[in-house]
Amino acid sequence: MPEVDIEWPWQYNFPPFFTLQPHPETRSKQVAAWKSLILEYCEKNKIYVIDVRESSQGPLFYNSTINRKLEQSVILSILSELQKTDNSAPVDKLNNRWEIYWHTLEEWASMIYDYVLGQGIQNSVLTLHELVQGEDTAEEMFFGMNQEVLLKVLRLLEKDRKCEVILEDDVQGVKFF
């Protein structure tokens, strides 16, 4: 996972940031700061999936300079806070792996559809690989998108009858309408 340095917020070097605050008002500020930090960090590093067990050792939740670490239980509660705003969703039943959506699935969907309209490639079939890894989309926000997340986005579009996902063994493509 290539790490891109992001500009850490001031809280990141503030030790109480890594302890869940009992005072309700303080806690809400703290959790809000964590939420925006997680989204920003994932966006900059193009991280679509967080594994709670692994990432508690990573720089996001572990500040080695002040030697403070966010506890897994707290990470979980912040991720579930993110879920409330559709910015995350657990992948497995044990809530160990979480998909992070710095753009919500709906935002992603409209972004992709706008791109398709802009390129005028309705009614043609694109492979999923082409869509998120191809040369043509290298400049787009959704470039390099995790395949599972992409599928969830396309299913959303499919519901609105804006595309059809074709999942054959050898070909995984999508046709936009």
Added chain:
Amino acid sequence: MNRIKYTSPLLLDGESTVVVENNVRIYDGDQKTSFEGGELIITTHRILWGRPGQIARGQTCLSMALNLIIFIEEESPSTFSFTRSRKIVLHLSEINDTSNGPQPYSMFNFIKLSFREGFTKNITSILHDLLQDRPWEPKIQQPPVENKPQQPLIKPRMGIVGIERSIQEKQKATDASINMAFQDLDKLMDMAKDMVRLSRMISTKIKEKQGDITEDETIRFKSYLLSLGIDDPVTRDSYKSDNQYYQSLAKQICDFLLSHIEEMGGMMAMSDVFCWVNRSRSLELLSPEDILNACKLMQALDLPLKLFEFSSGVKVLQLSSLDSSTVAEATAQLVDEKGSLSSEELSKSLGISLTLAKERLLTAEKFGKCCRDDAIEGLRFYPNLFLTREE
């Protein structure tokens, strides 16, 4: 030797012969006497001595009451004596009436019995047993001796044994009286149970019928109950009744502690209060309950101190001018100055106890003035930048 009397060898009521020895000499102290080679009879009551045949004929003989004997020892035979002779030393108690004896005066407090031919039986242990059993005792009156009826009653309360016995009897008496006292207490407790039940009943009735009787009457009745020493569960926490004792105690504690508490930053844990107050009183110690009750009254009495309970249950005595928000403010200011504080550091810098320091920090946190950093190094508190710092 002056304890020995002339008397008839006839046995008295309840008296029986225990042992008979021959060829016995009596010593007055260490001095030999002319009473030698005689027959010695030890009865349950007396020691009789007579010349051979005298006692059998019922003639007057020498006698000494056993109750005069304090202590018996056997004199160890000297290294150079090859006889079978054995000597027993009888230590005797004082006697007033020395008449009618062979020797009215004696400088010794003991006599010796010398058994020229040894004993047939172990005289020492027999005498010991007799002294222990005291077979002459059941008769409270000294058995009347016919030829000296005027002899005053000799109480068996003399010498070390006598003293020991009297101590024992006193103990028995005390024991009995203590038992009696506790019997009374038991009754009292039973009564008190009834009283408490009665008072509970009445106080619940008062609660039910609030309005039917006036407030004044209710209070007066509750104060009656309290003055009986019965805690009324209703008033237990409020202590509305004008209990003079607690009131004056509250004032006293206040006077004494006010300056100390001011020095210590306006707060003192109840445990410290207890120590300070009792140390100053040195002997007239107060129970924790009394102190607590007195402190509960402080606020109602408008004293400069009041009892305050933190949400954790820790109780402190603090300045009335102090309320939680000012405490929080002051603590937060300290945290601001230092950058961050643990309870240990705060307790050191303010000279207050650790619990108190922690409570103060928690109060500050509760008011959103501080935030915590709970790391392996321990709990520290920081200024609440989450709320104060602009994004």
